[in-house]
Amino acid sequence: MLKDENILALKPEWVLVNDLRKVLLSRLSDDRLEYMTLDPASSVVISLLDGKKTVKELLDNIRYLFDFPDDGSAKSFLEQLLTNVNERDEKVAILNEPVSWAVRYNPLDFLVSPEEFEKGCRLTKPLSLLIFFSGWCQTNCIYCYSDLSNMRRLEHLSLMQWMPILDQAHDLNIRMIQLSGGDPLGRPDSIKFLVSLLERKFVFMVSTKCRISLEDANMLADAGFNEPINGIRRSFQVSIDSPDPQIADYMTRSTGYLGRATESILNLIEVGINPIVKAVLTPFNYQQAGDLIETFAELGVRSFRLANYGHSHYRHDNCLFLSDEMKTEASDQIKAIAFEHPDLIIEGDATKFEPSPQTLARRSEEKWKVRASCSAGRTNLGIAPDGKAILCEQMPFSIPYFVGDLTKQSILDVWNSTELLKFVYPPKEFFTDTPCSGCIDFQECVYDRGYCFREALFAFGRLHHPPPDCPRAPEVDYRLV
């Protein structure tokens, strides 16, 4: 229940974005896209939550703007709005004192007429770019999921050729960059590229297995890697799968990997960048998950991310999958360490495996209904090392899957191109002879939310086919994790 003297503040990591026919409340994040669409009235009210106005003052504004007859009805509207907006995460803080950290918006920038309001998932410009700066790596991991052989054949753009693309993204107010590859630090000019991202205040995460010298770490720190953007800190993830040198070498097929990665971790810590240690668990290293955390916690690492091996397509081997017993053992080990060290942040699917009938069911209507929307071409645009546009991280880097060329077209030209729109809104006849062609959910599934065309391609060899998670897809011997 709101009190008249309460102060409401939109948390700074939740950013208002005007997408012409709708306004989004988008979380500034270095690793995942998250947003909600606001209706026209809610957009204006949220833009007023500046951490200074009292609820009483807001109610006066709301009554005036929306013609509510009294404070009671305006207050019910505001309370319902806060319940909706804060349902999954607290986006609006209810405070007793004014604060200076809230971002001040101009409500006039977030006016959408109710007649023009459109709720659909596809945005008028990307919220984030997925950039493949380098197809190169210093390692050759057994579980790699990238199409490296095709990616390495592409003529990589020079640092200078990337600059106009980054400038365009900045001018379009795209604030989030996801870095993939190859290893984003796999080129000699990678640190300079990261510095260019920092100069443009992008939020991003680096995930690498390349050696980071003290000089490299210093360059990043001096360029502002540690400076939060709207309260969000960028992350620097170093992948280390095992504290055992031989197993670490085996997993990365790289001699002396553990020593180099440890040196990178210490160099990052020395310049004030707090690294995350990331591990992929397979039958070769799952029993060392606890040792890995303890070893690097002793060196000063506070954050860990552990993922169970997932189908990697380009070099997949069934023997890399963990059995449910192995997943349970690793998860129990990690939970015990987390209990002993409550100061550590330990995340990832390997930390919480529960062998329940629901997690074990391969697919179900319930899981399908609550699946995430596909971000490819709706909120996110990928750019290959040669500037070609590509829609999803693990797609093959070859001609049928490119949807434009950023060396010849602008970001918006690619975003609105026929090639890209054909991926997002494929004609129904492309699905002939598949369960999709007669499916009553086709519009909602394929056009509104998007289906995972990548998994359809990997499991059935066809983009225009239900993915294996769809309960109407034929049974196929294709396991994801």
Ligand code: SF4
């Ligand atoms: S993937 Fe195809 S069959 Fe499955 S729900 Fe969507 S449209 Fe229907």
Ligand code: SF4
């Ligand atoms: S194609 Fe699949 S993996 Fe790629 S963005 Fe869409 S849902 Fe995600």
